[in-house]
Amino acid sequence: MADAPLLPWPGGHRAVLSVSIDVDGVYGEANYRDPDDVYWTSQALYDPAGTDRLLGLLADAGVQATFCWVGRAAEEQPEQVQRAVAEGHELALHSWDHRYYVGLGEIGQRLDMERSFETLERVGGVVPTGHKTPGWRYDAATHAIAQEMGLSWVMDEPRGDLPTLLRPDPALPPVVNLPPSRWFDDYTYHVDQVLTPQAAYEAWREDLDVLRAEGKAMFLTLHPFVSGRPGPSRTLARLLDYAIDLGDVWIARADHIARWWLERARERGEIE
C-alpha cells in the first residue's frame, strides 16, 4: 500500500503530536519485575510527585495531554485525577491494576475494563473514551471489547505512523487505533538505558521532523515516575517547546485526534 498523501490535519497543521501519560502507580513496575525486587518496585512510589511535575509542565506549555490512569492508582490519587481533568486533560483506561491482558481471557478483560471505566468515571467525573492495554500486551479479544463498550480509540498497535480503523465486529462503529511505539516510550530512553535529556530530546526531535515532513503523527507514552523526574522532565519540555515553535504541529489529546479521524473517514465515505 502506498503512503497516504500529505494529510490536511485540522487547522492546516502538518503533523500531530500527542502526549499520553500512563499513571501506573506502583502496579506497573510490580508487573514488570519480580515482586520481591523492591529496588525496582519502590521506584514507582515517585509517581505522585512526578505527576505533579508533569501537570505543571503541561500547564506552562499550554498543552492538553491524555492520562491513561490505572484504576487502583486513580483510587489512591483522586485529587490528582480531578486536577488533571480540571486542567483540561483527558482521562483514559489503562486497566484496573496493570495486569497484562494476554492470558486474562475475554471475560477477565471485559470485567477489568468495565471496573476501570466505572472507577475513572466516578473519581474523575468524566466519561472515558479511550484505552491503552498495560505493557501493550493485548490480544484478539481486547479491541473487540473496546468496540462493544463504545470506546472511540485504543493505543496499542504500532501500525505505522497514522491512525487506523479497527472493526472487529463489522456491524459496530469502528475504533481508532492510535499507533504507539517503544521508541516513543520514555522507558526506552530513561529506564532501559539512561540517556541525557538532551540526547533523548534530539532522538524525538528527529522523529518529529520526519513525521512532520510526511504529514504524520507521533504518539508519546510517558510515565510520571520516569518523565516526571527532574532531568527527564526536560526531555518533554524541550520537545514541546520545539513543536510549539514550529507553529504547524497539532498537539492534541488522543480523543480529539480520534474524533477528527472518524469525522474525516465519514467525509471520505469510508464509514457510515
Ligand SMILES: [Zn+2]
Ligand atoms: Zn502502564
